[in-house]
Amino acid sequence: MKKQVVSREEWLEARTALLEHEKALTRHRDEVAAERLALPWVRVEKAYAFDGPDGKVTLSELFRGRSQLYIKHFMMAPGAQHQCVGCSLEVDHMTDLLPHLENHDVSYAVVARAPIEEIEIVRQRMGWRFLWVSSFGGDFNYDFNVSFRPQDVSAGLASYNFRPAPEWTATVQDLSGRSTFYKNEAGEIFHTYSSYGRGGEEILGIYGILDVMPKGRNETGPNHALTDWA
Template sequence: MSPHDLTPTGIVSRDEWLVARQELLTREKELTRLRDALNARRRALPWVKVEKAYAFDTLEGRRTLAELFDGRSQLIVHHFMFGPGWEAGCIGCSFAADHIEGTRVHLEYHDVSLVRVSRAPLAEIDAYRKRMGWQVKWVSSHGSDFNYDYQVSFTPEEIARGAVTYNYATANVSIEDLSGLSVFYRDANGEVFHTYSTYGRGDELVDSTYMLLDMTPRGRNETGPHHNLMDWVKRHDEYAATK
């Protein structure tokens, strides 16, 4: 299909279009109210105290999970798919990281720290971070249980048995690392609590490119073999090579 080969569902007058648009607006408002209610239920979830002493390799040295809060009370962890020995980080996670990057300063001034965590060694992570030009703190959980405990990394034995738990269900996966977002809270006593995690399409709302594409006539236009972002997204420094 050529870029200009798109058939509209109908051609109408401006007045007729306004009627259809107002009908859609009613549904959009319903979704907005539903999303507000869902967000309230998310915030009302009970918490789980983090008992294990996790430690991470950072550019500033070894840091505990509590230290990743950087003095703030809330922490968002982007579980970024980047395993030891990989040549580059996951394309989908890189797509998400491009969008998240611009939120950092706003989050930090709203009592929220943001970090990326991957299993790759710190030197491999930092080389890719510099290539991408990102500033968000990115740490390594190499040698730690963190990724496994928060169900974004899996052992070869688990994969072979088909006993992987991902997105709160048993799943068949073929790779050792998947993506997600996890949220933590640190109280005045320094105790850390896990409050929320989301996986799969649950982290899609951070990808504002999708939100904009959803407004366009073609939408996401993911018509390739995967029917997802793997059909078209590239790392942001790779698009020029395709022209």
């Protein structure tokens, strides 16, 4: 890797110019955050239930006494032979953050379509301590657009990242994402936000480090993504 080497004064001039762009990005991020908070909500009418390590658990119970719930949609279909490295890298960020989130009225849960027995094998092997439940046999993954029935894809009824799901999702069948929910004092649950694809990069704090390193993300493998190195 060869870069231009300059004097401290020249470097400072270039760095100060970059700072203006960074500040503009920060201001724009604040604007987007405000727009995100202003999104309307959708009442969740369906009674979703999941298989947990200790038995059945409802969507309402995933809140665990708090008013806000963050769900990580983990890309793991029934019988999956390979663990999603991107999802794994993301949830690796979370274990030590959980007490801080919970103290701030946020519960965190991971949902995958694989049966709970398969999930528990992975969770225990990885040493993850967060709540991970299975939506196997239910509609949750399909309703929140992270799992895809081949017939729905071919009929144009499936979507991913708020667009018609591409044809290849009929083969992959499961992808990743995140969704957030709010529960009021009456027990009503509202879907407040979801994002997919590169929208999940905001959770990958490791990118905040890599983006300021001399080699940057250095994703130079065949996929040009974190799957080349994570």
